[in-house]
Amino acid sequence: MLLLILALFVGLALLLFYRAETQLSVPWLPAPDDRLFSQRPLPRPLEHNFLDNGTYALPLKTKGRDIVDQKNNRFRLSSVNWYGASDELFVPGGLDVQHRGVIAQTIRKLGFNSVRMPYADEMVMVNPEIMPHLVSANPDLAGLRALDIFVASVEALTNAGIAVIINNHITTATWCCGADPCDAGWANDHLPRAMCRVRQTEEEWIEHWETVMSRFVDNPLVIGADLRNEVRGMWGTMPWRKWATAAEKAGNRLLKINKDWLIIVGGTESGNYLTGAKNRPVVLNVEDKLVYSAHVYSWSGWGSLEGRYSKRTYPSFVKAMRNNWAYLVEQDIAPVWVGEFGAPDKPGEGDMNYWANLLRYLKSIDADFGYWAINPRKPKDNEIESYSLVKDDWVTPILDYRMKDMTELIQGRRVC
Ligand SMILES: *[C@@H]1O[C@H](CO)[C@@H](O)[C@H](O)[C@H]1NC(C)=O
Numbered sequence: 001m002l003l004l005i006l007a008l009f010v011g012l013a014l015l016l017f018y019r020a021e022t023q024l025s026v027p028w029l030p031a032p033d034d035r036l037f038s039q040r041p042l043p044r045p046l047e048h049n050f051l052d053n054g055t056y057a058l059p060l061k062t063k064g065r066d067i068v069d070q071k072n073n074r075f076r077l078s079s080v081n082w083y084g085a086s087d088e089l090f091v092p093g094g095l096d097v098q099h100r101g102v103i104a105q106t107i108r109k110l111g112f113n114s115v116r117m118p119y120a121d122e123m124v125m126v127n128p129e130i131m132p133h134l135v136s137a138n139p140d141l142a143g144l145r146a147l148d149i150f151v152a153s154v155e156a157l158t159n160a161g162i163a164v165i166i167n168n169h170i171t172t173a174t175w176c177c178g179a180d181p182c183d184a185g186w187a188n189d190h191l192p193r194a195m196c197r198v199r200q201t202e203e204e205w206i207e208h209w210e211t212v213m214s215r216f217v218d219n220p221l222v223i224g225a226d227l228r229n230e231v232r233g234m235w236g237t238m239p240w241r242k243w244a245t246a247a248e249k250a251g252n253r254l255l256k257i258n259k260d261w262l263i264i265v266g267g268t269e270s271g272n273y274l275t276g277a278k279n280r281p282v283v284l285n286v287e288d289k290l291v292y293s294a295h296v297y298s299w300s301g302w303g304s305l306e307g308r309y310s311k312r313t314y315p316s317f318v319k320a321m322r323n324n325w326a327y328l329v330e331q332d333i334a335p336v337w338v339g340e341f342g343a344p345d346k347p348g349e350g351d352m353n354y355w356a357n358l359l360r361y362l363k364s365i366d367a368d369f370g371y372w373a374i375n376p377r378k379p380k381d382n383e384i385e386s387y388s389l390v391k392d393d394w395v396t397p398i399l400d401y402r403m404k405d406m407t408e409l410i411q412g413r414r415v416c
Contacts, residue, residue, distance in 0.1 A: 024310050024350030030401060037404040042397055045111040046411065049078065051221055052161030058220050059260035061288040064332040067262065067368065077337050078410045079114040079165070079370035080107060080389065082153075086118040086169035086176065086229075087379040090128060090146040092153045094375065095135040098394040100156035106395055107374060108160050110403065111410045115157050116226060116339055116370045118169035118176075119150060122198045124208040151215045158221035165264060165370075166212060167226035167339075168205070172198045175380065177230050177270070185238060186228045186246055206250045210257065217258050224262030225254050226293060226339060230271040236303075238268045240276025247282055255286045264291045264337060267325060269303075271295030271340065274325040281334075291368075294325035295340035298354035309357070310350030317357040329365055338362065342372040344386035345400060352401075359405040371406060 030038075048055050057070035066074045082103075084093035094103050107115060123146045130149055132142040141149050154164050170176040170183050182188045182196035189201045200208070209225065216222035227250050231243050244265070251263035265282050267274040274292050284290055298310040306316045318326075328334045343355045362369055376388040389398055397403065 020311075024353075025348040028347045028349050028352040034401040034404055037401075037407075038399040040399075042109070042399060042403070043111075043407060043411075045108060049076070049111070049113045049410065050108070050161045051075065051113065051163050051223075060223055060262060062262070062291060062335050063288065065329045065335055067291060067335050075113075075163075076366070076412075077114050077163075077165075077368035077370065078112055078406075079116055079337075079339070079368075080110070080112040081116045081118065081340065081370055081373040082107070082157075083118050083169075083373050083375055084379055085123055085146065085150045085153075086120040086167075086173060088173055089130075089134055089379045090120070090123045090126075090173055091130050091134050091149055091379075092117070093377060093379060094394045095138050095141065095149070095153070096133060097392070098137050100138055100153050101160065103374075103394050104156045104160035104162060106390060106397075107157070108162055110374075110389060110397055111407060112162070112371075113410075114163040114165065114223070114370075116165050116167050117150070117154055117157075118167040118229065119212060120169055120173035121171045121200055121205065121208045122173040123147065123150070124211055125198070125200075147212070147215070150212075154216065154222060155219070158219055161221070163221050163223045164216075165224045165226050165262070165339075166216070166222065167229060167264075168209060168212075169229040171200055171205075172196075175378065177232065179235075181234050184233050185231050185243075186250075202246055202249070206253050209250055209254060213254055213257060213261070220260070222261075224264055224291065225251075226264035226266065227251065228266065230266065230295060231268055232270055233268070236269050240268050240273070241280050243268055244276070244280055244282050248284060251282070251290075252285045255284060255289065259286045259289075261289065262291050263289050264293050264339070266293040266295070266339065270297075270300060272300050272324050274328060274336065275323060277328065277334075290334060292325065292328060292334055292336045293339040294336055296321070296338060296358055297341060298343065298351050308350075309354045311353070312357065314357050314360065317354075318361055321361055326361075326365065329367065335368060337368040337370060339370040340372040341369070342387040343402060345388070345398060345402075346386070347401075355401070355405070359409065363405075363409055366412060367409075369406075369409065371402070
Protein backbone atom coordinates (compact mmCIF):
# COMPACT_ATOMS: atom_id res chain seq x y z
CA MET A 1 0.00 0.00 0.00
CA LEU A 2 2.74 2.40 1.00
CA LEU A 3 4.65 1.50 -2.14
CA LEU A 4 1.61 2.22 -4.28
CA ILE A 5 1.17 5.68 -2.74
CA LEU A 6 4.87 6.38 -3.26
CA ALA A 7 4.66 5.28 -6.89
CA LEU A 8 1.63 7.51 -7.43
CA PHE A 9 3.43 10.44 -5.85
CA VAL A 10 6.56 10.01 -7.99
CA GLY A 11 4.38 9.59 -11.08
CA LEU A 12 2.54 12.82 -10.34
CA ALA A 13 5.77 14.73 -9.75
CA LEU A 14 7.16 13.46 -13.07
CA LEU A 15 3.97 14.45 -14.86
CA LEU A 16 4.06 17.97 -13.42
CA PHE A 17 7.73 18.32 -14.34
CA TYR A 18 7.05 17.09 -17.87
CA ARG A 19 4.17 19.54 -18.28
CA ALA A 20 6.24 22.48 -17.02
CA GLU A 21 9.05 21.58 -19.44
CA THR A 22 6.77 21.17 -22.48
CA GLN A 23 5.08 24.47 -21.63
CA LEU A 24 8.46 26.18 -22.25
CA SER A 25 8.54 24.98 -25.85
CA VAL A 26 4.96 25.88 -26.82
CA PRO A 27 5.39 28.18 -29.84
CA TRP A 28 5.03 31.86 -29.04
CA LEU A 29 2.80 33.97 -31.31
CA PRO A 30 4.09 37.45 -32.13
CA ALA A 31 2.35 40.34 -30.35
CA PRO A 32 0.65 43.03 -32.50
CA ASP A 33 3.49 45.57 -32.12
CA ASP A 34 6.03 42.90 -33.09
CA ARG A 35 4.01 42.15 -36.23
CA LEU A 36 3.78 45.86 -37.04
CA PHE A 37 7.56 46.27 -36.65
CA SER A 38 8.16 43.45 -39.13
CA GLN A 39 5.90 45.10 -41.72
CA ARG A 40 7.57 48.50 -41.66
CA PRO A 41 10.99 49.52 -42.95
CA LEU A 42 13.75 49.42 -40.38
CA PRO A 43 14.35 52.92 -38.94
CA ARG A 44 17.55 54.60 -40.18
CA PRO A 45 20.47 54.14 -37.81
CA LEU A 46 21.33 57.06 -35.55
CA GLU A 47 24.49 58.49 -37.09
CA HIS A 48 25.77 59.98 -33.86
CA ASN A 49 25.94 56.49 -32.33
CA PHE A 50 28.91 55.67 -34.58
CA LEU A 51 32.54 56.44 -33.79
CA ASP A 52 33.12 57.95 -37.25
CA ASN A 53 30.51 60.67 -36.63
CA GLY A 54 33.05 63.25 -35.50
CA THR A 55 31.34 63.75 -32.16
CA TYR A 56 33.73 61.40 -30.37
CA ALA A 57 37.29 62.14 -29.23
CA LEU A 58 39.20 58.85 -29.15
CA PRO A 59 40.56 56.87 -27.41
CA LEU A 60 37.74 55.52 -25.30
CA LYS A 61 38.06 55.00 -21.56
CA THR A 62 35.75 54.12 -18.69
CA LYS A 63 34.03 56.36 -16.20
CA GLY A 64 32.04 54.59 -13.51
CA ARG A 65 29.57 52.30 -15.29
CA ASP A 66 30.05 53.85 -18.74
CA ILE A 67 32.45 53.71 -21.65
CA VAL A 68 33.15 57.32 -22.61
CA ASP A 69 35.36 59.31 -24.98
CA GLN A 70 37.95 61.91 -23.96
CA LYS A 71 35.18 64.53 -23.57
CA ASN A 72 33.13 62.19 -21.38
CA ASN A 73 30.49 61.55 -24.09
CA ARG A 74 29.08 58.11 -23.52
CA PHE A 75 29.75 55.58 -26.27
CA ARG A 76 27.25 52.81 -25.72
CA LEU A 77 28.31 49.46 -27.19
CA SER A 78 25.42 48.32 -29.39
CA SER A 79 27.17 45.29 -30.80
CA VAL A 80 26.59 42.13 -32.75
CA ASN A 81 28.82 39.06 -32.94
CA TRP A 82 30.20 37.99 -36.34
CA TYR A 83 31.57 34.50 -35.89
CA GLY A 84 33.49 32.02 -38.01
CA ALA A 85 37.19 32.67 -37.40
CA SER A 86 36.99 30.65 -34.17
CA ASP A 87 35.26 27.72 -35.89
CA GLU A 88 36.41 24.77 -37.99
CA LEU A 89 36.92 26.69 -41.23
CA PHE A 90 38.99 29.54 -39.64
CA VAL A 91 37.15 32.24 -41.60
CA PRO A 92 34.42 34.76 -40.70
CA GLY A 93 31.04 33.61 -42.07
CA GLY A 94 29.54 34.98 -45.27
CA LEU A 95 32.69 35.83 -47.22
CA ASP A 96 31.52 33.28 -49.81
CA VAL A 97 28.20 35.12 -50.15
CA GLN A 98 28.95 38.84 -49.99
CA HIS A 99 31.93 41.15 -50.15
CA ARG A 100 33.05 41.99 -46.62
CA GLY A 101 32.26 45.66 -47.29
CA VAL A 102 28.64 44.71 -48.00
CA ILE A 103 28.46 42.68 -44.78
CA ALA A 104 29.79 45.69 -42.87
CA GLN A 105 27.08 47.89 -44.43
CA THR A 106 24.42 45.32 -43.48
CA ILE A 107 25.57 45.50 -39.87
CA ARG A 108 25.59 49.30 -39.91
CA LYS A 109 22.11 49.47 -41.45
CA LEU A 110 20.80 47.31 -38.62
CA GLY A 111 22.07 50.03 -36.28
CA PHE A 112 24.91 48.16 -34.59
CA ASN A 113 27.86 50.45 -33.91
CA SER A 114 30.30 47.71 -32.95
CA VAL A 115 31.16 44.09 -33.63
CA ARG A 116 32.66 41.32 -31.48
CA MET A 117 35.04 39.27 -33.64
CA PRO A 118 35.97 35.88 -32.15
CA TYR A 119 39.13 33.96 -33.09
CA ALA A 120 40.53 30.60 -31.98
CA ASP A 121 44.13 30.15 -30.83
CA GLU A 122 44.39 27.35 -33.38
CA MET A 123 43.74 29.92 -36.12
CA VAL A 124 46.82 31.85 -34.98
CA MET A 125 48.99 28.74 -34.43
CA VAL A 126 48.21 26.99 -37.73
CA ASN A 127 47.25 30.06 -39.77
CA PRO A 128 46.23 27.89 -42.73
CA GLU A 129 45.77 28.99 -46.29
CA ILE A 130 42.00 29.35 -46.77
CA MET A 131 40.35 27.48 -49.62
CA PRO A 132 39.23 29.98 -52.27
CA HIS A 133 35.58 28.84 -52.32
CA LEU A 134 35.18 30.02 -48.71
CA VAL A 135 35.94 33.60 -49.75
CA SER A 136 34.50 33.47 -53.26
CA ALA A 137 32.66 36.79 -52.91
CA ASN A 138 35.98 38.40 -51.93
CA PRO A 139 38.31 37.49 -54.83
CA ASP A 140 41.10 39.68 -53.47
CA LEU A 141 41.34 37.38 -50.44
CA ALA A 142 41.77 34.18 -52.49
CA GLY A 143 44.92 32.30 -51.51
CA LEU A 144 45.47 34.30 -48.30
CA ARG A 145 45.99 32.80 -44.87
CA ALA A 146 43.45 32.84 -42.04
CA LEU A 147 44.96 35.69 -40.03
CA ASP A 148 45.17 37.98 -43.06
CA ILE A 149 41.52 37.28 -43.89
CA PHE A 150 40.57 37.96 -40.26
CA VAL A 151 42.44 41.29 -40.40
CA ALA A 152 40.79 42.19 -43.74
CA SER A 153 37.34 41.48 -42.29
CA VAL A 154 38.02 43.65 -39.25
CA GLU A 155 39.26 46.45 -41.51
CA ALA A 156 36.10 46.22 -43.61
CA LEU A 157 34.12 46.93 -40.45
CA THR A 158 36.29 49.81 -39.26
CA ASN A 159 36.29 51.29 -42.78
CA ALA A 160 32.48 51.38 -42.43
CA GLY A 161 32.81 53.28 -39.15
CA ILE A 162 32.03 50.26 -37.01
CA ALA A 163 34.09 49.74 -33.85
CA VAL A 164 35.56 46.26 -33.32
CA ILE A 165 36.34 44.28 -30.20
CA ILE A 166 38.54 41.25 -30.84
CA ASN A 167 37.63 38.18 -28.79
CA ASN A 168 39.74 35.12 -28.00
CA HIS A 169 36.97 32.57 -28.12
CA ILE A 170 38.41 29.09 -27.78
CA THR A 171 41.70 27.17 -28.14
CA THR A 172 40.63 24.50 -30.66
CA ALA A 173 38.83 25.95 -33.67
CA THR A 174 35.29 24.68 -33.11
CA TRP A 175 31.87 25.79 -31.84
CA CYS A 176 32.23 26.96 -28.27
CA CYS A 177 31.76 25.47 -25.68
CA GLY A 178 31.17 21.83 -25.05
CA ALA A 179 32.29 19.83 -22.05
CA ASP A 180 35.81 19.36 -23.46
CA PRO A 181 38.23 20.21 -20.61
CA CYS A 182 40.85 21.23 -23.21
CA ASP A 183 38.76 24.31 -24.01
CA ALA A 184 37.49 25.08 -20.50
CA GLY A 185 40.00 27.89 -19.99
CA TRP A 186 42.83 29.91 -21.54
CA ALA A 187 45.52 27.25 -20.94
CA ASN A 188 45.37 23.46 -20.98
CA ASP A 189 48.97 22.42 -20.28
CA HIS A 190 47.96 21.08 -16.85
CA LEU A 191 46.14 18.23 -18.62
CA PRO A 192 47.84 15.02 -19.83
CA ARG A 193 49.75 15.61 -23.06
CA ALA A 194 47.76 13.06 -25.07
CA MET A 195 44.42 14.55 -24.08
CA CYS A 196 44.31 17.80 -26.09
CA ARG A 197 44.90 17.99 -29.82
CA VAL A 198 45.67 21.71 -29.52
CA ARG A 199 47.74 22.52 -26.46
CA GLN A 200 48.72 25.89 -25.06
CA THR A 201 50.26 27.43 -21.96
CA GLU A 202 49.16 30.73 -20.44
CA GLU A 203 52.24 32.35 -21.97
CA GLU A 204 51.33 31.03 -25.43
CA TRP A 205 47.76 32.30 -25.03
CA ILE A 206 49.16 35.77 -24.37
CA GLU A 207 51.62 35.51 -27.27
CA HIS A 208 48.75 34.66 -29.64
CA TRP A 209 46.96 37.76 -28.36
CA GLU A 210 50.06 39.85 -29.09
CA THR A 211 50.29 38.41 -32.61
CA VAL A 212 46.67 39.30 -33.35
CA MET A 213 46.51 42.73 -31.71
CA SER A 214 49.83 43.87 -33.22
CA ARG A 215 48.00 43.94 -36.54
CA PHE A 216 45.61 46.63 -35.25
CA VAL A 217 47.96 49.03 -33.47
CA ASP A 218 47.28 51.79 -36.00
CA ASN A 219 43.53 51.24 -36.30
CA PRO A 220 41.76 53.44 -33.72
CA LEU A 221 38.39 51.78 -34.36
CA VAL A 222 39.71 48.48 -33.03
CA ILE A 223 38.82 49.57 -29.53
CA GLY A 224 39.51 46.57 -27.35
CA ALA A 225 40.31 42.98 -26.52
CA ASP A 226 37.79 40.58 -24.94
CA LEU A 227 40.37 38.30 -23.33
CA ARG A 228 38.62 34.93 -23.28
CA ASN A 229 35.16 33.57 -23.94
CA GLU A 230 33.32 31.83 -21.07
CA VAL A 231 36.10 30.50 -18.86
CA ARG A 232 34.58 27.68 -16.86
CA GLY A 233 37.17 25.16 -15.74
CA MET A 234 36.33 21.51 -15.40
CA TRP A 235 32.54 21.35 -14.80
CA GLY A 236 32.36 24.97 -13.77
CA THR A 237 35.09 24.94 -11.14
CA MET A 238 37.13 27.93 -12.32
CA PRO A 239 37.95 30.16 -9.34
CA TRP A 240 37.39 33.86 -10.11
CA ARG A 241 40.72 34.80 -8.51
CA LYS A 242 42.69 32.56 -10.82
CA TRP A 243 41.01 34.01 -13.88
CA ALA A 244 41.35 37.60 -12.61
CA THR A 245 45.12 37.13 -12.16
CA ALA A 246 45.56 35.67 -15.67
CA ALA A 247 43.39 38.43 -17.16
CA GLU A 248 45.53 41.12 -15.51
CA LYS A 249 48.68 39.54 -16.91
CA ALA A 250 47.32 39.34 -20.47
CA GLY A 251 45.64 42.74 -20.26
CA ASN A 252 48.81 44.48 -19.11
CA ARG A 253 50.85 42.85 -21.88
CA LEU A 254 48.40 44.18 -24.47
CA LEU A 255 48.32 47.63 -22.88
CA LYS A 256 52.11 47.69 -23.31
CA ILE A 257 51.56 47.43 -27.07
CA ASN A 258 48.81 50.06 -27.04
CA LYS A 259 47.63 51.78 -23.87
CA ASP A 260 44.45 52.97 -25.66
CA TRP A 261 42.73 49.59 -25.82
CA LEU A 262 39.84 48.67 -23.58
CA ILE A 263 40.46 45.34 -21.85
CA ILE A 264 37.33 43.23 -21.52
CA VAL A 265 37.15 40.51 -18.87
CA GLY A 266 34.26 38.05 -18.95
CA GLY A 267 32.68 36.31 -15.98
CA THR A 268 33.31 32.68 -15.01
CA GLU A 269 30.79 29.83 -15.40
CA SER A 270 29.82 30.39 -19.03
CA GLY A 271 30.37 34.11 -18.67
CA ASN A 272 27.61 34.61 -16.14
CA TYR A 273 29.31 35.29 -12.86
CA LEU A 274 31.13 38.47 -11.95
CA THR A 275 30.17 38.21 -8.30
CA GLY A 276 33.83 37.73 -7.38
CA ALA A 277 34.80 41.10 -8.85
CA LYS A 278 33.28 42.78 -5.80
CA ASN A 279 36.05 41.62 -3.45
CA ARG A 280 38.67 40.85 -6.06
CA PRO A 281 38.39 43.45 -8.84
CA VAL A 282 40.61 43.21 -11.90
CA VAL A 283 43.21 46.00 -11.71
CA LEU A 284 45.23 46.96 -14.79
CA ASN A 285 48.41 49.03 -15.11
CA VAL A 286 46.56 51.67 -17.15
CA GLU A 287 43.65 53.37 -15.43
CA ASP A 288 40.09 53.46 -16.77
CA LYS A 289 40.48 50.69 -19.36
CA LEU A 290 38.70 47.78 -17.69
CA VAL A 291 35.30 46.63 -18.96
CA TYR A 292 33.66 43.47 -17.62
CA SER A 293 31.46 41.23 -19.73
CA ALA A 294 28.56 38.88 -18.93
CA HIS A 295 26.70 36.38 -21.14
CA VAL A 296 23.02 35.66 -20.54
CA TYR A 297 21.07 32.86 -22.26
CA SER A 298 17.69 31.26 -21.55
CA TRP A 299 19.34 28.07 -20.29
CA SER A 300 21.63 29.93 -17.85
CA GLY A 301 20.72 30.08 -14.19
CA TRP A 302 20.12 26.36 -13.94
CA GLY A 303 22.30 25.90 -10.87
CA SER A 304 19.80 27.75 -8.66
CA LEU A 305 16.55 26.72 -6.99
CA GLU A 306 14.64 29.28 -9.01
CA GLY A 307 15.63 27.52 -12.21
CA ARG A 308 16.69 28.52 -15.69
CA TYR A 309 16.00 32.03 -16.99
CA SER A 310 13.40 30.64 -19.38
CA LYS A 311 11.19 30.01 -16.33
CA ARG A 312 11.85 32.99 -14.10
CA THR A 313 9.55 35.81 -13.10
CA TYR A 314 10.91 39.31 -13.72
CA PRO A 315 11.77 40.00 -10.04
CA SER A 316 13.61 36.68 -9.75
CA PHE A 317 15.46 37.34 -13.02
CA VAL A 318 16.53 40.84 -11.97
CA LYS A 319 17.73 39.55 -8.62
CA ALA A 320 19.98 37.05 -10.43
CA MET A 321 21.32 39.74 -12.79
CA ARG A 322 22.15 42.05 -9.88
CA ASN A 323 23.81 39.30 -7.93
CA ASN A 324 25.82 38.02 -10.91
CA TRP A 325 26.98 41.18 -12.67
CA ALA A 326 24.57 44.13 -12.74
CA TYR A 327 25.59 45.40 -9.29
CA LEU A 328 28.70 46.73 -11.05
CA VAL A 329 26.51 48.86 -13.33
CA GLU A 330 23.81 49.87 -10.88
CA GLN A 331 26.37 50.92 -8.26
CA ASP A 332 28.43 52.80 -10.89
CA ILE A 333 31.52 50.66 -10.23
CA ALA A 334 32.50 49.52 -13.74
CA PRO A 335 30.97 48.97 -17.19
CA VAL A 336 29.59 45.51 -17.98
CA TRP A 337 29.05 44.62 -21.63
CA VAL A 338 26.42 41.90 -22.06
CA GLY A 339 28.56 40.54 -24.87
CA GLU A 340 26.42 37.48 -25.70
CA PHE A 341 22.69 36.79 -25.53
CA GLY A 342 20.24 35.69 -28.18
CA ALA A 343 17.07 33.84 -29.12
CA PRO A 344 15.66 32.01 -32.15
CA ASP A 345 13.43 33.43 -34.86
CA LYS A 346 10.63 31.07 -33.83
CA PRO A 347 10.75 31.17 -30.05
CA GLY A 348 8.89 29.01 -27.56
CA GLU A 349 7.18 30.42 -24.48
CA GLY A 350 10.36 29.82 -22.47
CA ASP A 351 12.61 31.69 -24.93
CA MET A 352 10.11 34.52 -24.98
CA ASN A 353 9.90 34.77 -21.22
CA TYR A 354 13.70 34.95 -21.01
CA TRP A 355 13.94 37.47 -23.85
CA ALA A 356 11.20 39.75 -22.51
CA ASN A 357 12.74 39.81 -19.04
CA LEU A 358 16.27 40.34 -20.32
CA LEU A 359 15.44 43.11 -22.78
CA ARG A 360 13.20 44.88 -20.28
CA TYR A 361 16.08 44.86 -17.82
CA LEU A 362 18.73 45.89 -20.38
CA LYS A 363 16.52 48.83 -21.40
CA SER A 364 15.96 49.83 -17.77
CA ILE A 365 19.72 50.13 -17.14
CA ASP A 366 20.53 51.37 -20.66
CA ALA A 367 23.04 48.54 -21.02
CA ASP A 368 26.02 47.95 -23.30
CA PHE A 369 25.18 44.82 -25.28
CA GLY A 370 26.31 42.38 -27.99
CA TYR A 371 23.79 40.09 -29.71
CA TRP A 372 24.81 36.55 -30.73
CA ALA A 373 24.86 36.58 -33.75
CA ILE A 374 24.49 38.05 -37.24
CA ASN A 375 25.40 34.78 -39.08
CA PRO A 376 22.61 32.93 -40.94
CA ARG A 377 24.64 29.69 -41.01
CA LYS A 378 27.00 27.81 -38.73
CA PRO A 379 30.30 26.94 -40.40
CA LYS A 380 30.12 23.24 -39.60
CA ASP A 381 27.88 21.45 -42.13
CA ASN A 382 26.39 24.82 -43.11
CA GLU A 383 23.69 24.30 -40.49
CA ILE A 384 20.89 26.92 -40.27
CA GLU A 385 21.46 29.46 -37.46
CA SER A 386 18.06 30.22 -35.94
CA TYR A 387 19.54 33.16 -33.95
CA SER A 388 20.49 34.99 -37.16
CA LEU A 389 19.39 38.55 -37.90
CA VAL A 390 19.78 38.29 -41.69
CA LYS A 391 18.68 35.92 -44.41
CA ASP A 392 21.13 33.70 -46.30
CA ASP A 393 22.04 36.59 -48.62
CA TRP A 394 23.68 38.47 -45.67
CA VAL A 395 21.74 41.58 -46.77
CA THR A 396 18.03 41.09 -46.06
CA PRO A 397 17.29 41.81 -42.40
CA ILE A 398 15.00 39.55 -40.37
CA LEU A 399 12.71 42.06 -38.73
CA ASP A 400 11.05 40.37 -35.80
CA TYR A 401 10.72 40.78 -32.04
CA ARG A 402 14.51 40.68 -31.62
CA MET A 403 15.36 43.61 -33.89
CA LYS A 404 12.36 45.49 -32.53
CA ASP A 405 13.63 45.30 -28.97
CA MET A 406 17.24 45.94 -29.91
CA THR A 407 16.27 48.95 -32.02
CA GLU A 408 14.51 50.38 -28.97
CA LEU A 409 17.56 49.63 -26.87
CA ILE A 410 19.88 51.28 -29.41
CA GLN A 411 17.67 54.34 -29.54
CA GLY A 412 17.84 54.57 -25.78
CA ARG A 413 14.11 54.21 -25.20
CA ARG A 414 13.96 53.75 -21.45
CA VAL A 415 11.45 51.54 -19.69
CA CYS A 416 11.00 50.78 -16.04
C1 LIG B 1 26.73 62.96 -37.09
O1 LIG B 1 25.41 62.70 -36.62
C2 LIG B 1 24.50 63.73 -36.88
C3 LIG B 1 23.18 63.43 -36.16
O2 LIG B 1 22.75 62.11 -36.37
C4 LIG B 1 24.35 63.90 -38.38
O3 LIG B 1 23.45 64.93 -38.68
C5 LIG B 1 25.72 64.20 -38.99
O4 LIG B 1 25.63 64.24 -40.39
C6 LIG B 1 26.74 63.15 -38.60
N1 LIG B 1 28.09 63.55 -39.05
C7 LIG B 1 28.90 62.74 -39.68
C8 LIG B 1 30.24 63.30 -40.05
O5 LIG B 1 28.64 61.59 -39.95
